[in-house]
Amino acid sequence: MSSSSKPLTERIETENGLVDLAAYQRAGGYDAARRVVTSMTPEEVQDLVKDANLRGRGGAGFPTGVKWSFVPKGDAAGPGHKYLVCNADEMEPGTFKDRYLLEYDPHLLVEGMIIGAYAIQADKAYVFMRGEYHEGFRQLSRAIDDAKAQGFLGSNVFGSDFSVDLGIHRSGGRYICGEETALLNALEGKRAQPRYKPPFPPASGAWGRPTIVNNVETLCNVPGILRHGAQWFQDLGNGDDAGTKLYGVSGRVNRPGLWELPIGTSIREIIEEHAGGMQAGYQLRGLLPGGASTDFLVEQHLDLPMDYGSIQAAGSRMGTGTMILMDDSICPVAMSVNLQHFFAQESCGFCTPCREGLPWLESLLIDIEEGRGNPGDLDVLSANASYIGAPGNTFCLHATGAMEPLNSALKYFREDFEAHIERGGCPYREGSA
Amino acid sequence: MAKISVDGVEFDAKEGENLLQAVLSAQLELPYFCWHPSLGSVGACRQCAVIQYADEEDTQGRLIMACMTPVADGMRVSLEAAHARDFRASVIEWLMENHPHDCPVCEEGGECHLQDMTVMSGHTARRYRGNKRTFENQYLGPFLNHEMNRCITCYRCVRYYQDYAGGTDLQAFGSRARMYFGREEAGVLENPFSGNLVEVCPTGVFTDKPFSKTYTRKWDLQSAPSVCAGCAVGCNTIPSERYGRLKRVHNRYNGSVNGYFLCDRGRYGFGYVNDDARIHKVGVRAADGVFDVISAEEGEEKLGDIVRDGAIGIGSPRASLESNLALKVLVGEENFCTGLSSAEDALMRLILDVYECGGARIPTLAQVEEADAVLILGEDVLNTAPRVALAVRQSVRNESLEMAEQAGIPLWQEAGVRSHGRESASPLLVASLLPTELDELATHTCNGAPESLAAAGFAIAHRLNSAYAAGEELDGPTQSFVDDAAAVLSRAKRPLVISGTSLRNDGLIKAAANIAWALKAQGCDAGLLLTAAEANSCGVGMLGGGVDLDTALRAAAAGQALVVLENDVTRRADPDLVASAFSGSTAVAVLDSLENATTESASLVLPAATFAESTGTFVNYEGRAQRFFEVFAATGETAPAWRWLSKAGARAGRNDMHWQHVDQVVEAVASHPRLVGVADAAPNGGHRNAAGNRVPRAPHRYSGRTAMNAGVNIHEPKTQVDEETPLSYSMEGAMGDQPAALTSYVWSPGWNSNQSVFKFQQEVGGAMAGGDPGVRMLDAEPAQVDFAQRYRPLQTPIGAEGDGRFKLLPTHSIFGSEELSGRSQPIAERGPQAFIVLGAAEAARLQVAEGMGVRCPELDATFAVRVEESLAEGLAVVAMGLGGLGDEVPSERVTLEPDPEFVPPTTLIARG
Amino acid sequence: MSEADQLIDVLTSEEVEAIEAEIAHLPDRESAAMEALQIVQANRGWVSDASLSAIARLLGMSAAALDSIATFYNLIFRQPVGRHVIMTCDSVSCFVMGCEKVHKAIEESLGVSPGETTEDGRYTLLPIVCLGACDRAPVIMIDDELHGDVAVEDVPAILERYP
Ligand SMILES: Cc1cc2nc3c(=O)[nH]c(=O)nc-3n(C[C@H](O)[C@H](O)[C@H](O)COP(=O)(O)O)c2cc1C
């Protein structure tokens, strides 16, 4: 593994597809894990990941090394297992980054998980994978078998006295399973309703035991850090944030796709250089920078670097880093209907604002879109959106996320909503936008 | 204690308690749905939102859910801030999207928590334009209606039913805005505490099915504080009446006894009060054997004649202390029998002896819940004292509560406690004749005949302290149960031993006492809970009799006159003995409320009031005397039995029995040394509240009083005056500052549902204001006795005798075993068919299998067979109270034979 | 019939074995609920009431409790489905790329609405949320195969591949 600028994807590019065990090892794979397990202390691993400033790639951006350090050590953990769980649920609309890693470089994840498990001294590890990810499941299963056969997983990993089992749990399919505490309930074979925090998973997670949940991309960054060091990782990033990021673009661009770029690459560069710019005849009106649950950004934000701080300062979130473009042929109200339909459908049904509020908003938006809107409807929409959208008002962040694209659509595309109500119909459908 | 500022006013609150509970305890108004004091907080409904300020500078604050927020000293919150109010109104608005506007036809209407919270939150106008979602409802059995369209998805039902009561057949299905709470398919809700859903559901999804047959609004019900007559636990109830019919029974909160929950026997077992078989007239048997109706005066006269020259009096464990005392006074101590079977009477004396030694604490149900290790020795509490089983179920949680405490999870953070503690459970050891429903929670179980269970018990005491004698040699599995029990119990801080009389075995009670005493001597806070069969078994035992039942019946057989008080003696004594008593006695006077085998054989029958039409006192298993009050006045000639007895006494020339008021009888009861405190069970008839008012039985909004009898007589009847109690038969008077024993209903401004009970508590979920009702009379200081030597093992297990005959042993069913509730229709519907349990070998020998029938010629009864691998040869277990059986099994061995004719009933339960 | 025989009567011995193998990795039997449902569904296409009760018994839980779990998830089918399940992504990227036209084309060519099965039992059509292949929107998934960049014209040929 050379000191690459694309630690996540370079092997895939070299192999032009699947990286199998041989290819992975040819590129130096598993050397880091072996060294970690045989010659480092868990604290050293945690410190290195902290120093590298790796932040969670699942959406929330929490520093990974810090999260790991919350797991109680030694006797303080009490008797029983500790768990490392990889969140491979990837159901955020517009997001297709983890799938890529799972399907093409599964050993990278396996190695990341061995190191992560060692760092928190977990003896059980699970990949919680979307049920629809059949290819990813096949590839990761094979990788796990191959790694096991090599003695990289199971008892006495790399001949050390550290042991860890790795298994895959395939989800029954619900967006909420991606929320880490709902994920734990799902992993336990229960209804995937979120859990209240505290207790936080590092203190009491799967089956009541200390548990760390990390995103696929997060864990895939770990082997590189262990191999090349914290400074190397820091230097990969463009701004305050460290490392590379898988950025993606979907929508009416010339080359929709996924690219590993220095974290902090600007939105404009991603869209114009990597995605090849807008298709002929389409203008960009807005974009959801990091999946369906992030606030719209517009033209004025295009030069922002895609990093946690800059996007947050602009009123949105980097989220998963896979952006969805709304071009000028798309009715913002219709797009809001689509988004709210998703969130209402995927509500787990536990708390009132989300369960009952989202379907109401969806039906109001449908009314507006179909020309049945009333003048007061926008006030109802925004009042509800603010009640539902404030973090803490709902039990988990599902509904909060649902309101981000709505609140911002009401802010940036208000005239579209008003036009629907005034004209009693959708200007886009009339073809007169 | 913490100081918190709520809208600028300072309150004291318990540090760490959840803010919602603290705010309600401070008597402030904050709406909520998903929270329940016994079920903790889960934060689902988001209704209890308030604003919390970081500090004095913070004017914005942030919205928090009070139920999920621990109280901290110096905390500043606002319930009134506009943003909090608006958010709470929004929550109602969201809930109302789909909630039907069917309040006028909804049985929850008028006592609906959702209505109350809607009004409190200020949401009035509908803005949602969509359709309401609809669901199919399910048939759930005879106890509950199901109307899913009304559901507001607060999750209380499943949290109560599954987490609290251990049921698995009520579940949450689906997700998003189509959550469905019901069964997998229509069918009877199996958990025997299902009726609490009526009170747990904050709206009208689960409503009381028998009640709905002749429905009345809460505000039109007349109610009185009462005590359940279903078993010896003595749960506090609120029975309600209209038009002379008892309509329903609700829970009456008592923080020491039943808390918020009743069992289904207690809630649905009152139907006999309205039964057609009620006796309302005085009857005297004519020469042709038929009863002639005579007047009340003639009845008194006749009863007076019968007792004038001396009579045997048989009392009753289901009659009040007052009626039992009246009979005792009438016939004299030496002629009075408690009415318990001879076997049970002996056990009751033993229990009193145990308690009077004072060697261990007698736990309240609240204390049962706090036990950190429980041993149940022989008693199938779910079926004999059901509410105890529900309390034991909570005790098992203590381990996970402790784990939560260590992990810093607040104990009210229900989901967190459960997901952290997982399956970890405090020890529960169940030694029983047959496997029991509690076994699923048990950490250790063992099955055996009563004598072996007793031997195990003695062995446990011996293991704890060798001064206590061990019994027989034990078999391997029993010995290991004993070893585990001794180890587990001696590690506990608050161990509890539970036994009782239902297996009619004194060894069990003695062994239980030994264990509790041995534990207590180790310095822990050991509890000993001994249950008896009926609501007043303990009371009548404390009153005591000069003769036992068999002796009394033999005296009658020899020609003595006999007075039977509310007791179908055929259930409690050998049938031949009863028959000879009835034929040999010069006269048999029976006072009872329902026709039964005993009233049928009487020469004089006097209509006795039920608990609902009389005032009296029951003493529960813990020696707690509790007063129940007349809900409505008896009609026709019906009168409380003590009144008949006292009038008859007067007719017979007795001058010590001129009792006009129940209080006078209570005073007479209190002259008994064991019952001195009994008057303190509730205020006497002279009690008035601070403003000089009585406590009304009817709520402020009681309607139709002037016209409710217009169908019979258009003239308004005179309002009935209650001469005896501090309650009034109307809405006149005042609710609010009465002692808890007089709380006839709960209602408070803005709180029309039962949730208003917190307004009557010292703190939410704590004791009732002024103290929980009832007075404990058996708490004794440790006596100067040699505890270790007092009860010694003396039993030899009964084995098969090789003659192919069977020793019958009793078992019980929550539905059907108890006499009066068993005659209530919904309970009868839930009761099993009469059954007999055989060991596998015996079943094979008789060539019968599960579901087939066997006959017992000696009992002239047929039973459905159940096979229980573990039951020893020569034993068979029959369910009491079913299939013509009473409360006792025959002492003689019986024969059993396969019954080829036997057809198991096709459906026990009618759908509809 | 013994308890084990009764189970096998409904579940195949291979299914029981596979479920037991999952249970072996977990702290308790109930934790294998989702795996067990998935195993049976993989074998039979859906989870019938009879299968559900048998699985519940195997896991030592009530059928109601298992159904509570099964009805929470999108991918457990409690009703029979056709030989092929077509899942059409209706989430935002596919929406932006005009998936509605594709969906309409599929519906018309099958003659069913979302949620329905064709009369010949060949296809069941279900909407699905984002399939994680947004760079190839519109996306559909048939059985476990993904089809990206689906245009209205492609629909007949794609459907043909699933007899
Ligand atoms: C509604 C909801 C859905 C989520 N879905 C995912 C997901 O599919 N994948 C993921 O990695 N994180 C998801 N998250 C974030 C996780 O809760 C969690 O923060 C993340 O897995 C932590 O991993 P990281 O620290 O490596 O980012 C979701 C969060 C919410 C509130």
Ligand code: SF4
């Ligand atoms: S916000 Fe509430 S209903 Fe929505 S997914 Fe989270 S817990 Fe469930």
Ligand code: FES
């Ligand atoms: S009572 Fe607080 S959220 Fe329901």
